[in-house]
Amino acid sequence: MEINKLIKYNLFPLGGDREGLVAMEQRKKIHPHKFTLWVGIGSLLMMFAGLTSAYIVKRNQASWQTFDLPSFFWYSTVAIVASSVTIYLAEKAFKQREMSKYRSLVVSTLVLGVLFIVFQLLGFQQLYAHEVTLTGNVSYSFIYVIVLLHAAHVVGGIIVLLVLFAKAFSRKTRTYNSVPVELAGTYWHFVDALWIYLLLFLIMIR
């Protein structure tokens, strides 16, 4: 079969685009796009490390006030952990070509992701009701910035899931390339793990 047909019908096992093609020719061990994502995750971690370090430095200074985290943050934790499970199962289903199961699992992940965001917003509403506002004490400002920045990364993940969703339900594309699904899965597990880290951090260091 000619290479252009391979491209046209997306029959490459490891990246159907021309870009993946160039990458594939010299592929070693790990797919370059996956490796790029891991380095990117390292980079994102540094941003949150910067913020949490700033938080630790500020905490030791005068006028730092503590407060309790809203209960909705716990519900959102349940939602995002569950979504990590569903995307893991989706990945597995995709690789085993169980497409209807894959579709329903992508939808479940998407719903859980949106639920996470909704719970976060409700959590902020609770905080606001307890007069924990953005412009109040520095400790209040920090929680807004850190949690909202994480939520922005979850929104980015939801956009990726929407693309997977559109592809999964499209009648035109038949793709057997699992790299995009695996990339989305890795990123989603990352935002999940990052949330758990932030939650533990905010509970333990007050």
Added chain:
Amino acid sequence: MSSVATLQHADVHDAHHEHHHHETFITKYVFSQDHKMIAKQFLVTGIIWAIIGGLFSVVFRLQLGYPESTFPWLEDLLGHWAAGGKLKPEFYYALVTMHGTILVFFVLTAGLSGTFANFLIPLQVGARDMASPMLNMLSYWFFFLSSIIMFSSLFVQTGPAGGGWTIYPPLSALGDASSGAKIGMDLWLVSMAMFIVSALLGGLNYITTILNMRTKGMSMTRLPLTIWALFFTAVLGVLSFPVLLSGAILLLFDRNLGTSFFLSDIVVAGKILPNEGGSAILFQHLFWFLGHPEVYIILLPAMGMSSEIISVNSRKPIFGYMAMVGSVFAIAILAFLVWAHHMFVTGLNPFLGSVFVLLTLLIAVPSAIKVFNWLTTLWRAKIRFTPAMLFAIGFVSLFISGGLTGIFLGNSALDLHLHDTYFVVAHFHIVMGVASFFGMFAGVYHWFPKMFGRYLNNTMAFIHFWITMIGAYLIFWPMHYEGLAGMPRRYYDYSSWSSFNMFNGLNEFISFVAMIVFAAQLLFVFNFFYSMFKGRKVTDTNPWGANTLEWTTPIHPGHGNWPGEIPEVFRGAYDYAKDGKEFIPQDVPVGDDETKGH
């Protein structure tokens, strides 16, 4: 699966040929995904920024050298910034700030590693393109967007950011602090956020390409030193830029949403501000956690390229290849552990200060190893004094001169006196600014034939080198004396202080030389664009007799770099003057009777 992979391998370059036929002007020159074109885009954008940033320095040097004079043409150039032909103080600060921002980020980060990492990594590791050409293209366009935003800030009524390139709060956090803290500051922050995204997308690609896409036989220890340097540059960028981003986000919140991360107990014009509990020093920590690695992000590519060029033009292997790699690695680690030496006078705990002194002075060790190896490579070599070689040797000279004053400044006790004086200005301009520029010039002169298939004009190049080399020392050497005498940086008019009157003549001299050196750079710019179209054509695929893989490509390589198979690598990049041969390229198999190593 294996049969599919075999098919692909055989047919890859057919796909590339077909790809060429569909290239339009837009896909080839504008939204190109070819790493070589993206490199040229970074270079040309960097050159434009360098002209703007350099011109700014000429304008504020006019104020510093001739504080009593007026220049009517300045008003024509800058409008109300220089009403009556005299630069206003607030725009003097804006120009100083923009000069720093432009040169540090837009020229010596994007223009330098953006250009050469993009150009050299795939060519020298033996890859058809970057790991993700798409992200690579986005990296340039984020840089372009960032450039447009920064450029537009020059045209707002209150002027661009004016709080220094380090944008310390509270000056940068309060819009009422100065005219340079209004909309110009917001545009600066937004532009830098875009810039950081660009740097990260680039860095991810560079790291992945180097680790993951080397050709057969190209083990890590066979990599040219340029690639090692660009690799650690990318690692530094990927780990430190996000921290600046977090600082910039907090600053944006402070400026626009009323938070108090960096603000506390501030009175402006008799009015007490409501902000409480913030710390301006916190920003300095976040800033310098990037800011110091940034110095090496700028310097390492220049080191790597100079190493390569010095070896090629000495016709000798680089002395101590592994020591060169190890020292770059050590510098990259130490780069993260010394940031507080920028903050010795902030009331830092003296014990902590002494730890940072120790770590800072440790950098002298890998730096000295590098200098020793460059000099021993040059020692008794058959040196070819090409323009690239002259600039590479100039780099070594400047790195030594500027590095030595770093030992002064790294001492907290001495820094109490020298902090924020012209000594600091002299130090970092020589060791990081001009030295990196020399590395960049060396790179441009050396790889121009590969980029455009033509040579730069040598006569213009030699004039450019000598004026720049002598001029750089004439400008920055005297500043050490001004700094030792306590002359602070960033002041608008030193003639108002009788203690600094003795430097009036010297300041005038520095400004005069700065103008000549700037004119010499315009000569380079002319040479660059003239030679791109009219320069002498390259007729030999390997004009410098170099060993690295980029010289195994055709004179005008297409997208995909090699028309056939990617060459296999059998040896390191520095087999010069071996077994009676002048040079042995990396793709030449090791002969049976060849002596082992060097």
